[in-house]
Amino acid sequence: xxxxxxxxxxxxxxxxxxxINCTYQTSGFNGLFWYQQHAGEAPTxxxxxxxxxxxxxxxxxxxxxxxxxxxxxxLKELQMKDSASYLCASMDSNYQLIWGAGTKLxxxx
Amino acid sequence: NAGVTQTPKxxxxxxxxxxxxxxxxxxxxxxxxxxxxxPGMGLKLIYYSVGAGITDKGEVPNGYNVSRxxxxxxxxxxxLAAPSQTSVYFCASxxxxxxxxxxxxxxxxxxL
Numbered sequence: 001x002x003x004x005x006x007x008x009x010x011x012x013x014x015x016x017x018x019x020i021n022c023t024y025q026t027s028g029f030n031g032l033f034w035y036q037q038h039a040g041e042a043p044t045x046x047x048x049x050x051x052x053x054x055x056x057x058x059x060x061x062x063x064x065x066x067x068x069x070x071x072x073x074x075l076k077e078l079q080m081k082d083s084a085s086y087l088c089a090s091m092d093s094n095y096q097l098i099w100g101a102g103t104k105l106x107x108x109x
Numbered sequence: 110n111a112g113v114t115q116t117p118k119x120x121x122x123x124x125x126x127x128x129x130x131x132x133x134x135x136x137x138x139x140x141x142x143x144x145x146x147x148p149g150m151g152l153k154l155i156y157y158s159v160g161a162g163i164t165d166k167g168e169v170p171n172g173y174n175v176s177r178x179x180x181x182x183x184x185x186x187x188x189l190a191a192p193s194q195t196s197v198y199f200c201a202s203x204x205x206x207x208x209x210x211x212x213x214x215x216x217x218x219x220x221l
Contacts, residue, residue, distance in 0.1 A: 004151060033208050042199060042212035043152075087152070095206035096167070099151030 002026045004100035006088050011106045012078055020073045020086050020103045028093020032064050032071045035087040037102065043087055047073070075105075083107045111135050115200050115213035122190040122220045130185040130216050132200030140203045141183040142210065143167075143175065145196040152199065158183055190220045 003025045012018040024032065031050040035043040049055055049064035049071060061074040073086055085102040092098055113134045122128055134141065139160045144152040154167030158177040172194060174186040183202075187194060197217050201210040 008149075030206075031208050042214050043210075044212070045209045048208060089151075089208070091206075091208045095208075096154060096157075097152075097208060097210070099153075101149055101151045 002090075002092060002098045004088055004090060004098055006086075006100040006103045008101070009104045009106065011108060012075075014078055014080060014107055014109050016078050017074065017076050018078060018105065020075075020088075020105065022071045022073070022088035022100060024069050024071070024088070024090040024098070024100075026090045026092040026098050029066065030091040030093065030095055032062075033089045033091065033097065034060075034062055034071075034073045035089065037085045037087055039084070046086075078107050080107050080109070113200055113202055113211050113213035115198075115216050117216060118214065119217050120219070122187075122218065124190060124192065124220060126190050127186070127188050128190070128218075130187070130198055130200070130218075132183045132185065132213060133181050134183075134200075134202040134211070135181065136202060136204070136211065137180060138202035138204050138211070139180065140205060141177065142201045142203075143173070143183070143185045144199045144201065145169065146199060146215075147196050155185065155198075187218075192220050194218065195220045 006022045034046040037043040047062040087102045088100040089097040116131045142157045143155040156175040158164045200213040
């Protein structure tokens with residue numbers, strides 16, 4: 001079967017660094033995606049990895065290990081506005097996104 | 110550029126009623142999707158379309174229907190609403206099989 005696992009909730013402090021992990025198991029693999037979703041709003045695209053390694057985009061970085069079926073999203077210099085759910089999704093062999101349930105990130109001052 | 114626009118934002122239906130969720134995009138994207146999002150669950154694909162005149166079932170199509178007569182519009186029809194269809198529905202579009210989806214603001218549907 002196809003499965004995406006990520007922690008349900010995490011808490012971090014403003015100004016700190018947090019890493020959100022995601023493990024995936026899909027029929028085929030065409031990329032790993034991270035989306036941000038603020039409460040009551042639509043998901044918005046954050047990052048995409050298809051090759052192993054780290055992709056950096058400002059305060060956000062995403063890492064992929066295809067052999068381990070593992071990715072993480074790293075958020076640096078946390079700000080209160082980073083409080084949101086972070087959705088991990090793997091694109092399968094049919095180019096369909098399989099979504100995790102999301103990790104709710106709570107930032108405390 | 111409005112992006113992806115969904116209406117209505119909120120709706121309460123009685124069991125057995127029917128309704129259509131409207132979705133339109135102005136980015137000339139070929140691919141369009143309908144997802145539902147339930148608490149504690151990942152987004153589930155209901156239907157998708159790779160272009161005008163072409164639609165395909167996703168993971169959870171039962172109880173829903175779609176049409177795609179134009180590139181811009183992708184309405185989702187609920188026939189004989191059931192409490193299990195209480196959810197938040199998102200329409201999304203993408204230029205291709207890129208995985209970078211552009212979402213509408215969502216439609217919160219309650220069936221009582």
